[in-house]
Amino acid sequence: MTPSKKQSIDFSSPAYYNNRELSWLSFNERVLQEAVDERTPLLERLKFLAIFSSNLDEFFSVRVAGLKDQVKAGYNRPENKAGMTPKQQLAAITDRTAALVQKQDIFFTETILPLLDTEGIQILTMQELNNGQQSYVENYFRSYVFPVLTPMAVDSSRPFPMLLNKSLHLAVRLQHKQDGDQAESFAIVQIPAVLSRFIELPAASGEKRFMLLEHLLMEYMPELFKGYDIISVSPFRITRNADLTIHEEGARDLLQEIEKELKKRRWGAVIRLEYQKGLMDEKTLRYLVQTLDVHEDDVYQTIGPLDLSFLFGLYSNLSEEREHLVDETLIPQTPEDLIDEPDIFEAIEKKDLFFHHPYESFQPIVDFITAAAHHPEVLAIKQTLYRVSGDSPIIKALLEAADNGKQVTVLVELKARFDEENNIIWAKKLEKAGAHVIFGVSGLKTHSKITLVVKEHKGKIKRYIHLGTGNYNDSTAKLYTDMGILTMNTSFGEDATNFFNHISGFTKKPKWNQISTAPTDLREDLLALIDQEIAYQKKHGDGRIIAKMNSLTDKPLILKLYEASAAGVKIDLIIRGICCLKPGIKGVSENIHVISIIGRFLEHSRIFFFHSHKEEKMYLSSADWMTRNMDKRIEIMFPVFSPSIKKRLKKILETYLKDNVKARYQDNTGTYHYVSSDHKPVNSQLLFHDWAARFVDSDGE
Structure with missing residues (x-):
């Protein structure tokens, strides 16, 4: 490509960027892949399903909530990278999330539950209990559950209650005779968060039997509403806006201001409603949607149980007795x-x-x-x-x-x-x-x-x-x-x-x-380091950058990386989560390679390597290359001087780049694929543990 053509390329074109929110959903999809991956031990797959769910909760309560606030305020300006307006982002998020939740739901019900069954582990409904188990849950209900339940009637004198963020509830439609006619009533029962979501049942030796708490409550709902006929009992769950708005200027005491805002977090606007297919009638659903003021695009239906984060607890219950179904314990070693x-x-x-x-x-x-x-x-x-x-x-x-x-x-x-x-x-x-x-x-x-x-x-x-x-x-x-x-x-x-x-x-x-610090000089120092690589590339042809971080969203830094790539600098990015940069685009990012590693440990370290014409500068940092880190946080980046430490860090980076087990690469459309290789399997995280345990030396030989 001629220099004039290079100069004519607009590196700011929205086509060259991934939207921040959709890139995050792509990251959470990679988390879900760890659950789907047959190489992952069965109980670890439960944990990844739970992580996927809890991640999505935070995404909705903060990121989706923020977009909805923008729409409500009439803000419709496109974001500065992929050029999507808040409304366009919300529409794309809805489509993508619906597909991912459906994939998780089907996988749990059609794959995980049968696999657990083969290991003697079952989650039963009331109809599947034997006589002994029925007696056990009846006693459990009367002794432990019933005393903490609070049915909340909804009528002219008792308005619809404020429901707690991310807690499970039962919507109850009731019927009773009034003046000789049948009258309908409505009530809410919160599923107590103080009790375990699952109940362990009596079972034969070597077997594990569980029942979900909401199924028990549904069975015994008549105990709470004596004199009424139960028309329907429907589990549902809401997610609220949990993003704090701290007004620091004028706040006489920041601590008191935050304590006040924390109380509001529980009662923010409802931004998502979840319910279970087959357990909610149309009339109840319409009532909840209207009462909670939820848009129909924010209503999600599942086949299996709501809120699979309860699988964290199930993992803990099962892991000690089922060691063959969990990852081998890796004990941290003496440094x-x-x-x-x-x-x-x-x-x-x-x-x-x-x-x-x-x-x-x-x-x-x-x-x-x-x-x-x-x-x-x-x-x-x-x-x-x-x-x-x-x-x-x-x-x-x-x-x-x-x-x-x-x-x-x-x-x-x-x-x-x-x-x-x-x-x-x-x-x-x-x-x-x-x-x-x-x-x-x-x-x-x-x-x-x-x-x-x-x-x-x-x-x-x-x-x-x-x-x-x-x-x-x-x-x-x-x-x-x-x-x-x-x-x-x-x-x-x-x-x-x-x-x-x-x-x-x-x-x-x-x-x-x-050191370099944000928000004053970190971005400028990073831009200068990239500029140095561009200069070395033009003079010596050896420009090289390796950067590992959690996320990359900052447009000035992405623009400079595109400039470096167009100049011929070879760039490897190891980015676990959000990546707004698209690699492999001819004339723009063809010299940039992006991988994401999702494994048993959460990749959190930030390491930046610049070849610097054989001087090899190495930095560690608290900061990702995100706009918030550069402009709204106090961050530190610091150089590494020790030759032996620099050698170890370089070897660590090279090992990440060789990972062909847990690494996925991003193509020029923003889609991620597992790295395939004819070489022997390299799981970087397991290899690092081996080094620390002295199974091999620190050079990995």
């Missing part, structure tokens, strides 16, 4: 850099330490904070917290540090979606313990992962810094792939000190030594 050095501070003083979770244990990070909390020479601990576990050992260590008289500064991000309530609880506890708690920064979410520990040793100050790609969450660290380093690098220490002073005070943004 390679700590095998010969048990003292964490001494280890950091010798060299930069690298951690690859969950293959290598997260416990050393917990130990680092805990040791700092009790070390007599530690003066201060400063840390950012975005998402932490419910019983966080990190928080416990920080509380102990404050109690021990250390200067503890913690930025707790109160706006971490769906973790707001948990973070408010921890923030209050830290404040009571004497820690200096910062409740985020106005207008921004603090998504950075950084810890600074300051020690005084023989009259000298020492700074120990942890920088990572993932949250300080000991629970998710067992499920998410993330990376981090511990270092005493002086320039990192200065940056860390300035970073915390910047977000806690009024000082203007410092000039960083090594």
Whole structure:
């Protein structure tokens, strides 16, 4: 292609982009593929079905809700990549979601249930119970269920109740005699969330029998409405708008503002209604649609049970006794850099330490904070917290540090979606313990992962810094792939000190030594790094970029990647979720290759490699290449200097690119396909575990 033709291509053409929301649905389809994949153990397939369902719940309550708000407000401007208006996006989402939900539904009822049956596991209806099981559920109903039920009548004096978001309900049509005529009534019964969704029944040895709670309630509904005839009992479920609207400017207390908004989340507008085919009559459906003010496009019908997220609990119930139906347990190993050095501070003083979770244990990070909390020479601990576990050992260590008289500064991000309530609880506890708690920064979410520990040793100050790609969450660290380093690098220490002073005070943004931060300079630094590869490609013909992240949506970065591809730079993108870039388009992105890896661990690490004419620059980051990360979050990207760590990271990236088991590639239409290869199977996640377990060396030989 001639230079003039290259220049004539409009890289902004909507044809060159995937819509953000439809790309997310494509990601969730890949999650569903893991359930469908016969190579996945049976109970793990249950878990992927549950993940698909819970993912879709969040998508509707946030993304779909946001689009509906735009339509309601009369906003009809096309989004800036694929050029779809909010109404067009909603229509496409409806079609795509309906197809995916139907696929999930049919697969569960026609494939999974028969497979469970072959393993002696059945989910029974009331009609399928034997006499002993019927006696058991009757007693269970009277002893455990009936006392917590609350039937809610709907009539002129009792309006339709406010139904809780994502909870299951029964719509009950009733009939009774009134003045000699038959009169109809309507009532709602919430299926108690405090009880298990499934009931384990008595069964023969080696067998498992279950019954869903809603089926039990349907059978015993006459117990709640004595004197009335039951016309119909229909399970249904609603999803509400759960996106918080935080008005920070003018909010005297951000914590109180968020607590107020959290209460509203339960009662947002209904944006989805789900019901089970054959269990809801037309009259009840019309009544619910009208009363809940739901558009007919937002009504979803299933053959099987509603809300398959209950399969998480079923997995937990069955996995211990059915080990042959679950993945082999992969135990996090002692990190390679700590095998010969048990003292964490001494280890950091010798060299930069690298951690690859969950293959290598997260416990050393917990130990680092805990040791700092009790070390007599530690003066201060400063840390950012975005998402932490419910019983966080990190928080416990920080509380102990404050109690021990250390200067503890913690930025707790109160706006971490769906973790707001948990973070408010921890923030209050830290404040009571004497820690200096910062409740985020106005207008921004603090998504950075950084810890600074300051020690005084023989009259000298020492700074120990942890920088990572993932949250300080000991629970998710067992499920998410993330990376981090511990270092005493002086320039990192200065940056860390300035970073915390910047977000806690009024000082203007410092000039960083090594790190890049959003929203001020991260995008510009990434664009400059891509520009360097373009220049090296033109001069030496060796432009090369490998970038691994969760999602790619930022248009300026996509435009620059298209420019780099058109210049001949070879680009590999490893993107688990949303990818608005379309690869393989002649003259635009033909030098870009995109893969997505969905496996037993959630790929969460962000790694950026730039060949830089043999200099090979390597970066880790808390940030995806999304507009929200570049403009609305406080993020950190940091370089990796250690030659040995850079070597490990490069090998990790190369292994991802060789994955032909869990990898899918995106074609130039935006469709994903399993990677096929004549080479031996490479499952990158299992290989990383093998490396950590020393089955093979870190070079993978």
